[in-house]
Amino acid sequence: MHKTWLVFRHELITSITRRTYLLLTFGIPLLVIVAFVAISLVRDGSTLGEVNRIGYQEEQEIKVEGYIDRSGLIEEIPSDLKDGLLISFDDEASAKLALADGKISAYYLIPDDYIESGYLYYVYPSVTPLSSEGQDWVMRWTLLVNLLGGDQQYAHKVWHPVDLEVHNLDTSAGYDRFSEEDCSKPGYACESNPIVQTIPLATIVLIYIFIAGGASMLLRNVANEKQNRMIEILITSVDPIQMFTGKLIGLGVASLIPTLIWVSTGFTLLRVGGGTLNLPIEFSFPVSLLFGWLVFFLLGYALYASLMAGVGALAPNLKEANQAVGLIMLPMAIGYMLSILPPTIEVPHDGLALVLSLFPLTAPFAMVMRLVIGDVPAWQVLLSAGLLVLSIVIVVRGVASAFRAQSLLSGQPFTVKRFITTMFGGV
Amino acid sequence: MKKIIHIAAQEYMRNVLKGSFILALLSIPLMIALGVGLALIITNLENDSSPIGYVDLSGLFSDPIELSEQDWKVEIISYETETAAREDLESGKLQAFYVLSQDYDTSNEIHLYYQEEPGQNATRQFNDFIQLNLVAQRYPELADRVVAGDNVVLRSVDGKRELPDNGPPLNIILPLIISFAIVMLILMSSGYMMHAVVEEKENRTMEVLITSVSSSQLIAGKVIGILMIALTQLLSWTVFGILLILIAGQGMGIEWFQEAKIDWYALLAIGLLAIPTFITASALMVAIGSTVTETQEAQWVVSIFMLLFWLPLWTIGMIGDTPHAPLPIILSFLPFTALMTISIRNMFVVVPYWQIIMSAIVQILFALTAIWLAGKAFRLGMLGFGQKISLKSIFRKPVEVRE
Numbered sequence: 001m002h003k004t005w006l007v008f009r010h011e012l013i014t015s016i017t018r019r020t021y022l023l024l025t026f027g028i029p030l031l032v033i034v035a036f037v038a039i040s041l042v043r044d045g046s047t048l049g050e051v052n053r054i055g056y057q058e059e060q061e062i063k064v065e066g067y068i069d070r071s072g073l074i075e076e077i078p079s080d081l082k083d084g085l086l087i088s089f090d091d092e093a094s095a096k097l098a099l100a101d102g103k104i105s106a107y108y109l110i111p112d113d114y115i116e117s118g119y120l121y122y123v124y125p126s127v128t129p130l131s132s133e134g135q136d137w138v139m140r141w142t143l144l145v146n147l148l149g150g151d152q153q154y155a156h157k158v159w160h161p162v163d164l165e166v167h168n169l170d171t172s173a174g175y176d177r178f179s180e181e182d183c184s185k186p187g188y189a190c191e192s193n194p195i196v197q198t199i200p201l202a203t204i205v206l207i208y209i210f211i212a213g214g215a216s217m218l219l220r221n222v223a224n225e226k227q228n229r230m231i232e233i234l235i236t237s238v239d240p241i242q243m244f245t246g247k248l249i250g251l252g253v254a255s256l257i258p259t260l261i262w263v264s265t266g267f268t269l270l271r272v273g274g275g276t277l278n279l280p281i282e283f284s285f286p287v288s289l290l291f292g293w294l295v296f297f298l299l300g301y302a303l304y305a306s307l308m309a310g311v312g313a314l315a316p317n318l319k320e321a322n323q324a325v326g327l328i329m330l331p332m333a334i335g336y337m338l339s340i341l342p343p344t345i346e347v348p349h350d351g352l353a354l355v356l357s358l359f360p361l362t363a364p365f366a367m368v369m370r371l372v373i374g375d376v377p378a379w380q381v382l383l384s385a386g387l388l389v390l391s392i393v394i395v396v397r398g399v400a401s402a403f404r405a406q407s408l409l410s411g412q413p414f415t416v417k418r419f420i421t422t423m424f425g426g427v
Numbered sequence: 428m429k430k431i432i433h434i435a436a437q438e439y440m441r442n443v444l445k446g447s448f449i450l451a452l453l454s455i456p457l458m459i460a461l462g463v464g465l466a467l468i469i470t471n472l473e474n475d476s477s478p479i480g481y482v483d484l485s486g487l488f489s490d491p492i493e494l495s496e497q498d499w500k501v502e503i504i505s506y507e508t509e510t511a512a513r514e515d516l517e518s519g520k521l522q523a524f525y526v527l528s529q530d531y532d533t534s535n536e537i538h539l540y541y542q543e544e545p546g547q548n549a550t551r552q553f554n555d556f557i558q559l560n561l562v563a564q565r566y567p568e569l570a571d572r573v574v575a576g577d578n579v580v581l582r583s584v585d586g587k588r589e590l591p592d593n594g595p596p597l598n599i600i601l602p603l604i605i606s607f608a609i610v611m612l613i614l615m616s617s618g619y620m621m622h623a624v625v626e627e628k629e630n631r632t633m634e635v636l637i638t639s640v641s642s643s644q645l646i647a648g649k650v651i652g653i654l655m656i657a658l659t660q661l662l663s664w665t666v667f668g669i670l671l672i673l674i675a676g677q678g679m680g681i682e683w684f685q686e687a688k689i690d691w692y693a694l695l696a697i698g699l700l701a702i703p704t705f706i707t708a709s710a711l712m713v714a715i716g717s718t719v720t721e722t723q724e725a726q727w728v729v730s731i732f733m734l735l736f737w738l739p740l741w742t743i744g745m746i747g748d749t750p751h752a753p754l755p756i757i758l759s760f761l762p763f764t765a766l767m768t769i770s771i772r773n774m775f776v777v778v779p780y781w782q783i784i785m786s787a788i789v790q791i792l793f794a795l796t797a798i799w800l801a802g803k804a805f806r807l808g809m810l811g812f813g814q815k816i817s818l819k820s821i822f823r824k825p826v827e828v829r830e
Contacts, residue, residue, distance in 0.1 A: 099584065109582075115569075118578045125584055136579045136592075143577065147569055154565070158573060161557045163535035169516070169542045176544035341465070 003238050007246025015254035025258040029265040036269050066095045066107035071114040078145045108139045183280040186372050200372045201340055204365050207297055208336045214255030215304040222312030223321035240403035252301050292371045299388040300364025306395045313402040315414040324414045335362030339369045348373045358384050360391035398423035430640050434648025439655050451615050456667045475546030478502040480512040480524035485531035488560050499548035503556055587777050596686050599774050602693035606770035608664050609701045610736050616657040617712040623649045624716030693773040696783045700766045703790035707762055710797035717808030739767040750776045760786050762793040
């Protein structure tokens with residue numbers, strides 16, 4: 001036990017005093033805080049301007065535009081549009097001139113074959129696919145009214161034919177696109193706050209980064225010590241299992257520290273922040289959720305780090321170990337990718353999401369996603385955690401056999417077959 | 428010359444026969460296939476082709492006309508009573524049903540009943556169905572036109588850019604895809620370049636090599652070899668791209684792929700910037716490879732290069748919204764970010780030709796500086812074998828030795 005403690009202490013101190021580690025742990029949150037303060041300052045300074053601008057937009061909501069009607073369809077401008085809002089031009093050259101003079105903000109070109117093709121050209125000064133500044137609905141509305149013989153009431157009915165009232169007959173159903181907004185917990189149900197919507201995704205990204213980071217640290221550590229022959233000296237005085245346990249816990253704590261700092265910084269900023277970065281008042285992040293997150297993070301780390309340590313122990317050098325990492329990273333990446341897909345997040349308690357949250361290699365990501373969204377039956381959480389613990393026990397036993405002297409010192413090349421047989425206690 | 432060809436051939440064969448090369452070669456096609464696959468899965472999950480029902484209490488649509496053929500067509504079944512529709516919903520025959528209220532004519536009120544969220548295609552088609560029948564009551568000849576909606580095409584004042592409202596066409600996205608592939612190519616090739624230098628330093632082959640070839644022959648051979656690898660990748664990706672466009676456009680009849688046209692202006696801009704960027708990245712990798720002693724040490728430097736190359740992609744929203752703002756213009760001139768930024772800007776606006784020429788000149792100057800730096804670092808690396816070389820020592824003036 002004393003030796004495990006010594007290994008743990010050594011790994012923890014060496015890891016947390018590295019420059020890159022300190023930069024990652026404190027530098028990035030610091031950068032986020034600086035950016036956050038800067039954004040807040042800029043926003044505070046421009047608040048008045050923004051209010052004025054919005055007020056101006058309300059008054060001038062619809063801009064004056066021109067049109068060239070080659071189809072001869074437009075006979076009247078709908079009466080609900082202000083006079084002079086749409087100016088008719090005989091040809092494109094005069095519309096261009098008016099645009100250049102600033103008399104109109106854009107113009108429409110309605111071709112001869114509009115009724116057959118439906119094509120309508122909107123000539124706009126700044127054409128970008130991401131721009132939503134246009135007001136082409138003005139011309140579409142005008143064309144519809146004229147198509148329907150100028151009867152505005154009838155055109156209104158055609159324009160907006162359904163005033164929907166929704167009845168979900170399944171009372172136990174979760175969120176869908178017709179549901180009312182719910183900002184009391186993370187998830188898609190909070191349509192007005194992008195932060196609350198992004199929390200499930202951000203949580204999985206975070207858990208992925210730190211499990212992958214922590215597991216890679218252990219792999220590099222083992223492979224490095226094997227390559228520079230340090231391990232030969234170490235195993236003369238420490239039992240391989242004690243050494244592995246010390247490393248696993250030491251590097252686990254080392255990767256947990258930045259996780260907690262990142263999460264608490266993020267949460268504090270969201271709580272104190274103003275404007276769009278603020279969380280709604282009714283939003284709460286239950287303690288039980290944090291506990292669940294921590295449990296699955298630690299179990300996920302223990303499983304993946306043990307597998308990585310197995311690779312590190314079996315590969316003859318760091319280069320081969322790095323090449324073999326893909327074998328471990330693949331299920332991790334698949335679990336992560338499938339967990340962040342919209343179908344999994346939108347239907348979190350059935351089908352794919354349920355299977356992923358029970359399968360040990362994908363459970364740390366999928367179960368965390370489900371826990372964040374909420375309403376996961378307790379038996380599923382316990383079963384998932386139990387299966388993870390069982391897998392960890394099997395893998396740790398396998399890694400322990402890989403940590404025996406003959407495996408560590410063999411110098412044999414890394415093969416998938418040898419890795420799998422070792423993990424299942426074949427060596 | 429013979430030695431250069433020999434080194435180039437050896438470098439080419441050594442990398443091309445590796446499993447990782449095959450994986451890199453397939454990476455772009457695989458990524459595209461994965462993207463298309465994911466999009467298809469998501470579309471499949473959002474849509475549902477099972478029938479929907481409706482009960483018309485208003486009596487307005489007693490003799491309805493049906494919607495024309497479309498993707499994910501849903502059968503719309505009329506029911507006399509709400510009970511009958513509900514029974515079919517509960518038995519799983521329907522995905523949802525609508526009830527048009529008695530005063531629908533004045534209120535527009537329609538009730539939607541379901542047990543599981545209906546597909547987006549179903550709700551959209553029901554909306555179209557109501558619209559079609561409303562218009563058909565008075566103007567049957569215009570009903571299809573109104574339901575199909577307008578095809579609004581955004582056009583720039585100079586007429587050089589046209590964007591349909593259903594998303595940018597392939598010919599506008601194509602330059603960005605080509606730039607993306609070239610950036611991937613540059614990153615992979617420069618990675619090979621760095622490994623070619625570091626690995627041989629690490630395993631001490633360099634000492635043996637340098638006894639029979641000059642350092643310039645060695646570097647020239649390696650550069651040619653890696654250039655050939657890059658061309659092999661580019662050729663295979665191009666063939667894949669053409670095949671994809673042909674199969675999807677001609678074979679499967681997907682309209683979006685049939686509109687593939689080459690924007691020569693954007694392509695020329697890519698060519699002008701890609702060549703010096705490739706040289707800059709490769710030369711800098713040689714310089715880094717010469718200054719470090721281990722592969723692992725060099726890897727984190729490569730990750731910084733990757734960040735710079737992908738920076739324009741992360742800021743695509745900002746570039747797209749304000750393509751002529753100072754930041755996108757600055758990124759258009761900086762090495763590494765220029766290629767991707769100009770391609771992204773070309774997607775939204777026509778980048779002025781003077782900016783492309785100026786950027787190309789800047790990239791050429793950077794390429795020349797990088798070659799000079801690489802040569803110097805490589806020579807110093809040879810002299811101080813096994814030692815880490817600082818950046819300061821590369822720029823230091825050599826001390827003259829008098830006999």
